[in-house]
Amino acid sequence: MIKEFTNQKIDLFKVCVIIPTYNNCKTLARVIDGVLLYTTNIIVVNDGATDATLEILKKYPQIQQIHLSKNKGKGNALRIGLAHAQKHNFKYAITIDSDGQHFSEDIPVFITALEKAENKNILLIGARNMNQESVPKKSSFGNKFSNFWFWVETGIKLKDTQSGYRLYPLEELAKLNFYTSKFEFEIEVIVKAAWNDIIVKNVPVKVLYDETERVSHFRPFKDFTRISILNTWLVMVTFLYIKPRNFFQNLKKKGIKRFFVEDFLGSHDSPTKKALSIALGTFIGLSPFWGFHTVLVFFLAITLKLNKVIAFGFSNLSLPPFIPFIIYASSKIGQFILGTNYSYTIEEISTDFEVFKHLKTYIVGSFSLAIISATLLGVFSYVFFVIFHKKINHNE
Incomplete structure (x- = not known):
């Protein structure tokens, strides 16, 4: 009953589900099968996988697939998927990672939050319980680090800013300019969304960290350096432009x-x-x-x-x-x-x-x-x- 109700709401709000994937052949099929219980509005972005991903996707002719010849990063895959979704007249896109850490049964959480929101110009981020034992300490620390800088840059306090389980408003995102193409894109997009009056908030979701199946492509030194450089730039823009702009806009408005x-x-x-x-x-x-x-x-x-x-x-x-x-x-x-x-x-x-x-x-x-x-x-x-x-x- 819940699945049928969610499916109707997904069609009503013109929502699709984007699955970026790169060498996650152990979990990809399970993720797709889980999402198919709620909708066939699925876009898989194969980011140049070199494992059995292509063979797995041949079993799903009913879903939209984008195959990139070379791996260029999660951010690039997401940007391509989001642009493709808007081009096909979807209004919202839920993104879910292909490594199996997210549960498809949390899709109704996003749809319900969207339905209840008075302002539909909203970006939802799935908030994971980062204190549970299965969550690696480095992931928990990285999330707290990201949450702090997001607060500095936007004034908004969130429990989880790194979760890839999200709902994006496509028309509003299309108005913004993005420059990153790796993991740091997921930080850039929420900061710039908040700067441009898109409501950014958390919704609770479950998480599974199974180290026997999960394949992480996060490179601690390179990607953390990229994220640090991005945050440095965003902080500078915040203090030199965004906050003064908001002050004078508020002054002019009132x-x-x-x-x-x-x-x-x-x-x-x-x-x-x-x-x-x-x-x-x-x-x-x-x-x-x-x-x-x-x-x-x-x-x-x-x-x-x-x-x-x-x-x-x-x-x-x-x-x-x-x-x-x-x-x-x-x-x-x-x-x-x-x-x-x-x-x-x-x-x-x-x-x-x-x-x-x-x-x-x-x-x-x-x-x-x-x-x-x-x-x-x-x-x-x-x-x-x-x-x-x-x-x-x-x-x-």
């Missing part, structure tokens, strides 16, 4: 007044946390780390568990129109502290001010200005928020 009321005053953070966020943003914005303000403020806000929106907002004290005034004030404070004296105007600072000639003075003054301003604004805002929160609680 308007300054509504943004101030909802995200600043209306934040549920404590007065201490808000004040420290303001102090951090002010300090970074006035510090001499030009070109790195955005990276630093988001990194420190995340590390210190402060309000990223508030911290970033106040770091924009160093917007271009204010830069000459900040340099002027920093230099004057630096002169006072170091006991030096030289004269110049605001106009000279913005044109031909010899900043390197007075670099020591500027740096000392800049840090001093940042510390003084951050302290004053932090204390003032703390008092303000304490009074504001008391007033709100009293009215309630």
